[in-house]
Amino acid sequence: MTNQEIKTIQSLHKKKFRKELNRFIIEGRKIIEQSLENQPERIQQVYALESEQNWLTETALPVTYISARELEKITVLQHPQGVLAICTMETSQAENTTFQLALDTIQDPGNMGTILRLASWFGVDEVLLSIDCVDIYNPKVVQASMGAIFTVPTRYVDLEKELSAANKPIYGALLEGENVYTASLKKECILLMGNEGNGISPALQQFISDPISIPKFGKGESLNVAMASGILLSEICR
Amino acid sequence: MTNQEIKTIQSLHKKKFRKELNRFIIEGRKIIEQSLENQPERIQQVYALESEQNWLTETALPVTYISARELEKITVLQHPQGVLAICTMETSQAENTTFQLALDTIQDPGNMGTILRLASWFGVDEVLLSIDCVDIYNPKVVQASMGAIFTVPTRYVDLEKELSAANKPIYGALLEGENVYTASLKKECILLMGNEGNGISPALQQFISDPISIPKFGKGESLNVAMASGILLSEICR
Numbered sequence: 001m002t003n004q005e006i007k008t009i010q011s012l013h014k015k016k017f018r019k020e021l022n023r024f025i026i027e028g029r030k031i032i033e034q035s036l037e038n039q040p041e042r043i044q045q046v047y048a049l050e051s052e053q054n055w056l057t058e059t060a061l062p063v064t065y066i067s068a069r070e071l072e073k074i075t076v077l078q079h080p081q082g083v084l085a086i087c088t089m090e091t092s093q094a095e096n097t098t099f100q101l102a103l104d105t106i107q108d109p110g111n112m113g114t115i116l117r118l119a120s121w122f123g124v125d126e127v128l129l130s131i132d133c134v135d136i137y138n139p140k141v142v143q144a145s146m147g148a149i150f151t152v153p154t155r156y157v158d159l160e161k162e163l164s165a166a167n168k169p170i171y172g173a174l175l176e177g178e179n180v181y182t183a184s185l186k187k188e189c190i191l192l193m194g195n196e197g198n199g200i201s202p203a204l205q206q207f208i209s210d211p212i213s214i215p216k217f218g219k220g221e222s223l224n225v226a227m228a229s230g231i232l233l234s235e236i237c238r
Numbered sequence: 239m240t241n242q243e244i245k246t247i248q249s250l251h252k253k254k255f256r257k258e259l260n261r262f263i264i265e266g267r268k269i270i271e272q273s274l275e276n277q278p279e280r281i282q283q284v285y286a287l288e289s290e291q292n293w294l295t296e297t298a299l300p301v302t303y304i305s306a307r308e309l310e311k312i313t314v315l316q317h318p319q320g321v322l323a324i325c326t327m328e329t330s331q332a333e334n335t336t337f338q339l340a341l342d343t344i345q346d347p348g349n350m351g352t353i354l355r356l357a358s359w360f361g362v363d364e365v366l367l368s369i370d371c372v373d374i375y376n377p378k379v380v381q382a383s384m385g386a387i388f389t390v391p392t393r394y395v396d397l398e399k400e401l402s403a404a405n406k407p408i409y410g411a412l413l414e415g416e417n418v419y420t421a422s423l424k425k426e427c428i429l430l431m432g433n434e435g436n437g438i439s440p441a442l443q444q445f446i447s448d449p450i451s452i453p454k455f456g457k458g459e460s461l462n463v464a465m466a467s468g469i470l471l472s473e474i475c476r
Contacts, residue, residue: 034459118465123456151457181476217475218361219389221272227356227468230461234469237455238419 001047001070009047009074009086015135022089024137025074026147028081029055034147035087036061042090042150047074048083056083076139089137094126094153098188101233102128102159102170104204105195106225109134113144114226115193120148122233127152128190130159163207166190170209171236172200173228177211185212185236193229239285239308247285247312247324253373260327262375263312264385266319267293272385273325274299280328280388285312286321294321314377327375332364332391336426339471340366340397340408342442343433344463347372351382352464353431358386360471365390366428368397401445404428408447409474410438411466415449423450423474431467 009025011017018024023044026032029052035043036059046063048056049071056063071080101124106112112134119127133156134141142149163170171185172192192208194200200208214223214231223231247263249255256262261282264270267290273281274297284301286294287309294301309318339362344350350372357365371394372379380387401408409423410430430446432438438446452461452469461469 030459038457114462114465117458118461120456120458121454121461123454146459148458214472216359218358219276220355220358220386221268221384223356223359223468224352227352227465230465230468231472234452234472 001064001066001074006070006073009084012086013076013139015138018089018135018137023086024089024142025076025084025139026087026142027075027077027084027139028143029083031142031147032083032085035085035150038147038150039092042087044086044088046083046085047071052083061085077143091155092153094155097126099123099125099236100128100190101126101229102130102163102190102192103133104130104159104192104200105198106133106193108196109138109140110144111196111224111226112136112138113141113146113148115229116141116145116148116152116154118226118230118233120151122237124152124233127154128159128162129154129156131156159204160207163190163192163204166207170207171212171232172205172208172210173213173232174200174205174208174211175213177213179215180212180232180235181215183210183212187236189236191229191232191236193225193232196225239302239304239312244308244311247322250324251314251377253376256327256373256375261324262327262380263314263322263377264325264380265313265315265322265377266381267321269380269385270321270323273323273388276385276388277330280325282324282326284321284323285309290321299323315381329393330391332393335364337361337363337474338366338428339364339467340368340401340428340430341371342368342397342430342438343436344371344431346434347376347378348382349434349462349464350374350376351379351384351386353467354379354383354386354390354392356464356468356471358389360475362390362471365392366397366400367392367394369394397442398445401428401430401442404445408445409450409470410443410446410448411451411470412438412443412446412449413451415451417453418450418470418473419453421448421450425474427474429467429470429474431463431470434463
């Protein structure tokens with residue numbers, strides 16, 4: 001690899017340069033395979049150790065084989081997985097917007113990735129993200145999403161505008177909400193989830209048509225936002 | 239703090255010494271408060287920055303105020319939270335064992351902590367851990383559990399022996415299991431969850447009386463074991 005190549009890839013660790021270059025990094029065979037299956041055209045270039053050659057030669061991907069030392073320089077992972085790819089950032093348009101998940105100020109990359117993975121699993125048609133959510137191309141989000149970034153359409157929006165224009169139920173997790181296990185839930189909806197520490201912001205709470213909550217059966221103070229999202233999506237889909 | 243004190247606390251970062259000294263570390267106000275609420279007698283000693291004095295003086299806890307530099311030396315966190323406590327390791331006996339969660343070789347500390355937090359929330363009476371599960375007193379487990387370690391009885395056991403002796407339904411998440419949304423589930427049960435990569439080990443699968451599975455509504459390859467636990471516990475409790 002040339003020094004320039006290394007520098008360019010390193011710059012993609014930062015949001016500013018991802019935006020400028022319209023590229024982001026994915027790492028590991030699993031996520032690359034997810035991308036290949038869903039949006040192969042987005043993979044621009046693969047960098048891999050020789051040890052990955054077996055499966056890579058069966059793909060049509062452009063691969064540069066590099067040394068472990070070079071990989072060390074460009075990886076975003078603590079334990080690099082032997083293969084890394086540069087992808088383009090264009091987001092896929094939602095084909096329909098029946099079942100939407102709206103995220104208000106989700107800031108932890110691990111939570112965001114987990115929620116995108118859930119959205120993919122439960123067949124959410126589109127994820128709406130408030131402007132101050134963490135960047136979904138943040139490497140930690142990408143890794144935690146397990147490639148869901150290639151299967152779920154996402155859109156950064158003015159959530160206030162978006163929710164005020166909605167003409168379907170807006171479910172929001174609020175402490176005093178209706179028991180989610182007895183509430184009658186439709187899949188044509190927007191499920192609104194709030195920030196890790198502060199919940200759904202007051203400016204957005206007014207748009208909730210159906211407040212719901214997950215009853216506690218034991219002890220413990222709370223469920224984290226990713227877990228709550230999983231249980232609510234599961235309830236909406238079941 | 240004396241050098242000896244610092245060394246002793248540092249040694250608790252390792253399982254071997256936790257076992258030897260029968261002590262483990264908890265950090266942050268939230269977890270200490272959880273402990274105070276549930277098993278205050280287990281807190282042996284608190285180390286805190288002066289900035290924590292306000293709330294600590296309202297407790298009866300033995301506190302040594304230390305410098306930020308001292309805290310740096312004993313903390314297990316990347317971003318220390320200003321207060322750390324040493325607790326005893328005795329596990330609480332389960333008062334009843336109606337609703338049990340059995341964990342087979344859960345190895346990721348974050349997953350283990352998250353699952354304990356879920357067990358607490360959903361009122362699991364006892365968590366059975368296979369011998370090769372990660373140590374629940376591992377600092378990363380303790381942090382991820384958000385104090386659930388003080389509210390959920392846990393026991394390391396020979397799972398094979400334990401499951402073979404059970405006389406109630408044993409639910410296990412298997413790919414070919416019955417749709418969890420239509421299965422009729424009782425709370426008098428053992429829910430068996432398997433390893434992150436390999437699932438439930440073949441030696442234990444034979445004990446599953448009711449295989450269940452979470453249907454996929456969209457794309458994505460899988461749910462992680464903590465998320466699957468959350469959804470299954472939610473289904474059992476609802």
